[in-house]
Amino acid sequence: MLIKLTLSLLILLPGLGLCMQGLHAQSLLIRNVRIVDVEKGRVLPPCDILIDQGRISGITQVGAIRLMPHVKIYQAGGKYIIPGLWDMHTHPDDPELWRMKPDAKSRDLLLPQFVMHGVTGTRDMAGSLEVVKDWKRRIQSGELIGPEIFAAGPLLDGPNPMWDGSVGIASPQRVQPVVDSLIREGVDFLKVYSLLPRDIYFALSKYANQIDFPFCGHVPNEVSCAEAAQSGMKSQEHLLGILLDCSSRSEEVRANKVDFGQAKGLDRYVLRQQLLLDTYDPQKAQQLFQTFVKYGSWHTPTLSMWYKNAWFEREVEKDRELYAYLPEYMRRYWTPEENDHLRYRDHQGFIQMKQQLYRKYEELVKAMHQAGVPLLAGTDMGANPLCFPGIGLHNELSCLVAAGLSPAEALKTATLNPAIYLGIEKDYGTVAEGKVADLVILEENPLEDIAHIREIRAVFKNGKLYDEQARARILDEIAAKLK
Numbered sequence: 001m002l003i004k005l006t007l008s009l010l011i012l013l014p015g016l017g018l019c020m021q022g023l024h025a026q027s028l029l030i031r032n033v034r035i036v037d038v039e040k041g042r043v044l045p046p047c048d049i050l051i052d053q054g055r056i057s058g059i060t061q062v063g064a065i066r067l068m069p070h071v072k073i074y075q076a077g078g079k080y081i082i083p084g085l086w087d088m089h090t091h092p093d094d095p096e097l098w099r100m101k102p103d104a105k106s107r108d109l110l111l112p113q114f115v116m117h118g119v120t121g122t123r124d125m126a127g128s129l130e131v132v133k134d135w136k137r138r139i140q141s142g143e144l145i146g147p148e149i150f151a152a153g154p155l156l157d158g159p160n161p162m163w164d165g166s167v168g169i170a171s172p173q174r175v176q177p178v179v180d181s182l183i184r185e186g187v188d189f190l191k192v193y194s195l196l197p198r199d200i201y202f203a204l205s206k207y208a209n210q211i212d213f214p215f216c217g218h219v220p221n222e223v224s225c226a227e228a229a230q231s232g233m234k235s236q237e238h239l240l241g242i243l244l245d246c247s248s249r250s251e252e253v254r255a256n257k258v259d260f261g262q263a264k265g266l267d268r269y270v271l272r273q274q275l276l277l278d279t280y281d282p283q284k285a286q287q288l289f290q291t292f293v294k295y296g297s298w299h300t301p302t303l304s305m306w307y308k309n310a311w312f313e314r315e316v317e318k319d320r321e322l323y324a325y326l327p328e329y330m331r332r333y334w335t336p337e338e339n340d341h342l343r344y345r346d347h348q349g350f351i352q353m354k355q356q357l358y359r360k361y362e363e364l365v366k367a368m369h370q371a372g373v374p375l376l377a378g379t380d381m382g383a384n385p386l387c388f389p390g391i392g393l394h395n396e397l398s399c400l401v402a403a404g405l406s407p408a409e410a411l412k413t414a415t416l417n418p419a420i421y422l423g424i425e426k427d428y429g430t431v432a433e434g435k436v437a438d439l440v441i442l443e444e445n446p447l448e449d450i451a452h453i454r455e456i457r458a459v460f461k462n463g464k465l466y467d468e469q470a471r472a473r474i475l476d477e478i479a480a481k482l483k
């Protein structure tokens, strides 16, 4: 405590030529860098940032303090620094991939990629809890490079779950024992899934609220988005169900009372989606968005996941070289032959409908944002094709800007918003004294063009520096191991 006080005193007295005695060996000074203030959406004048024991211990005028020779200096040359990014929807151990028999060593190589691309924190939205706990332990001990992880563990689905590894809850009475045991095993929150029956969902929301434990996920098919918000679902994923709620004919569609003629199967599904697009009611939408705001319901649109899927054939060509960083089992799964999300690519009407839906999702995101609905950046990285670890988050930010957010607003969805959502803004979310030194240095100002988020010069994880050479070396090593 004394050292810390002395240190802050030194920094409050710039220009005195003081020596930084007693600093931890890991001390590092970032010289001459411009902080991107993600809260106010502006760039601050150049400064020096002192990092000590993994945290930002001081921010001062450029050159205001003279350091002991052993303190390492990173010359930032007036470039830009942002807080480490968060991907709020990831599945590095996606249960949907288990049938491809993932090789654990290859799978582990996904984690450093997040950090190398500036993603220093993630929300793990389903996977084996044992695997994720092992990752957390090894990342903590320094054995594995990886992001901070907040994890759901298994999906909570209905009695006949959609995916392997989910917990199927068969009755409202089963909710409490299932939830209690997951919490004992160490999940950070609960993730509910699409097939959870209505009565079981409400039993779960009631119990989670009673014990004040966060739950989020897919709004179950039998529940409306407004009901999900009102019942305390903390975040809703992928914009699922919103178009149905906003349709002027939502009751009929829900009750399966719309006449689609002879159309069956996929054709019928396409007609149903088309009807939702055609009957979108902006007034109903505004009401719904106000409900989200009122109940503090966050949204993770995962736009880039929808985008890459809707235009897969074109996008896969663009992303071809990134396949070098995928484990072999993922390369195999990200093909129309294997992938559940790439079915019916030869059905023109279906693909056109997906592309139309995407344009509507952009409109929804803009309208929700303008209505004050809080948004989180997330990629759905895992089984979904072309949602790459790290780079996928850059894509998501570009999608959010294309949808109508400013670059500053988009940046907030991956920095300050995740910190607020997770209740960790004391330690994360902005570049400020006392916070954990998870930082990214960019060549150009990301507030001018969000594409600048891709031009990374250095990443700091818990104060540990990965400069250009280190990043290139680590990424090359990963590609070599995955050959």
Ligand SMILES: [Zn+2]
Residues within 6 Å of the ligand: 089, 090, 091, 125, 380
């Ligand atoms: Zn997901």
